[in-house]
Amino acid sequence: MSFLITGGASQVGSVIAQLLKDAHQDVIIGSRSGRVPEGFQSTKLDWLDASTFQNPFKLPGVEIKSVYLLLPYGYVDPSENIKQFIDIAVRNGVKRFVLLSGSGHEKDADFGISKVWRYLDERKLDYIALRPTWFIDNFLEFHGKDIREHDEFKSVMPNAKIPLISVADIGQVALNVFLNDKNERTDQRIIGPELVTYDQVADILTEILGRRITHKVVTPEELSDHYSSSLGWPLQYAQFVVQAEQYVNAGSEERWWGNPENINGQETVREWVERNKSNFAPGSKAGN
Ligand SMILES: NC(=O)c1ccc[n+]([C@@H]2O[C@H](COP(=O)([O-])OP(=O)(O)OC[C@H]3O[C@@H](n4cnc5c(N)ncnc54)[C@H](OP(=O)(O)O)[C@@H]3O)[C@@H](O)[C@H]2O)c1
Numbered sequence: 001m002s003f004l005i006t007g008g009a010s011q012v013g014s015v016i017a018q019l020l021k022d023a024h025q026d027v028i029i030g031s032r033s034g035r036v037p038e039g040f041q042s043t044k045l046d047w048l049d050a051s052t053f054q055n056p057f058k059l060p061g062v063e064i065k066s067v068y069l070l071l072p073y074g075y076v077d078p079s080e081n082i083k084q085f086i087d088i089a090v091r092n093g094v095k096r097f098v099l100l101s102g103s104g105h106e107k108d109a110d111f112g113i114s115k116v117w118r119y120l121d122e123r124k125l126d127y128i129a130l131r132p133t134w135f136i137d138n139f140l141e142f143h144g145k146d147i148r149e150h151d152e153f154k155s156v157m158p159n160a161k162i163p164l165i166s167v168a169d170i171g172q173v174a175l176n177v178f179l180n181d182k183n184e185r186t187d188q189r190i191i192g193p194e195l196v197t198y199d200q201v202a203d204i205l206t207e208i209l210g211r212r213i214t215h216k217v218v219t220p221e222e223l224s225d226h227y228s229s230s231l232g233w234p235l236q237y238a239q240f241v242v243q244a245e246q247y248v249n250a251g252s253e254e255r256w257w258g259n260p261e262n263i264n265g266q267e268t269v270r271e272w273v274e275r276n277k278s279n280f281a282p283g284s285k286a287g288n
Pocket residue numbers: 006007008009010011012013031032033034035045046047048070071072073100101102103132133134135138
């Protein structure tokens with residue numbers, strides 16, 4: 001019996017794949033581009049190309065019992081295609097789905113992730129929507145290049161206190177829900193072990209990297225333009241992310257703090273920076 005991880009070498013999917021492998025489980029990676037974590041069997045799977053949806057189920061000797069569903073960032077909504085994929089997966093014996101959502105996404109919203117979530121629910125499948133808060137790992141994915149090249153990172157969040165979660169901790173929760181005999185819940189919010197501001201993260205980076213790292217607060221327009229030009233995101237998508245940051249600044253993530261229904265990750269920002277320190281060295285190639 002195998003686990004299918006969709007989304008190729010995504011941040012969270014790569015961690016889940018490795019944890020499953022470490023737990024002696026068979027893992028197949030579904031990948032659009034062929035960029036997959038090293039050492040894993042993979043198959044072509046592109047949410048925008050329905051002709052690839054049978055591929056994981058045609059692999060000789062492979063019987064997939066559980067699937068991790070990743071909807072990539074972006075402005076194309078692949079949810080109708082993913083519903084088709086879910087039907088195919090169920091017909092081929094898949095018993096459980098783990099969907100990556102977000103702390104602020106609701107099941108009844110008009111986003112692609114919510115549409116897939118509702119579909120899993122309406123079909124009464126065995127599924128869980130993981131709802132992590134803002135990732136600590138954004139400091140590499142979104143801000144790594146700025147920190148390496150300019151010793152600064154930009155945001156529109158002067159006030160936000162965020163229970164930042166590490167991707168490693170999200171992966172651990174996903175591993176458990178995959179391996180449990182039965183999950184009691186169909187959605188699970190996941191937050192980090194502490195509330196931190198971006199100024200505090202700048203101080204932690206400064207101390208651990210041994211050079212002054214500055215958190216620069218800019219206007220929403222400036223940040224959208226910056227994300228778009230520096231990360232290559234479509235402007236509309238960059239604006240969407242910046243709008244999400246504005247919600248975070250207004251307290252959208254702080255409000256989850258102390259809710260007894262959360263799972264709290266363990267890794268602090270300090271521990272995460274220590275673990276990823278080499279990726280912030282000027283000239284290093286990791287992350288963005
Ligand atoms: N960052 C945060 O703070 C945060 C917080 C809460 C929730 N989230 C959610 O987390 C998700 C992102 O997770 P992540 O960071 O682990 O992902 P990620 O590292 O951004 O990876 C996205 C993956 O999507 C794949 N992909 C792109 N287009 C595809 C397509 N048409 N078909 C199949 N795969 C495709 C890419 O594969 P290729 O390399 O093959 O192109 C890439 O590996 C988003 O849904 C976001 O809403 C993020």
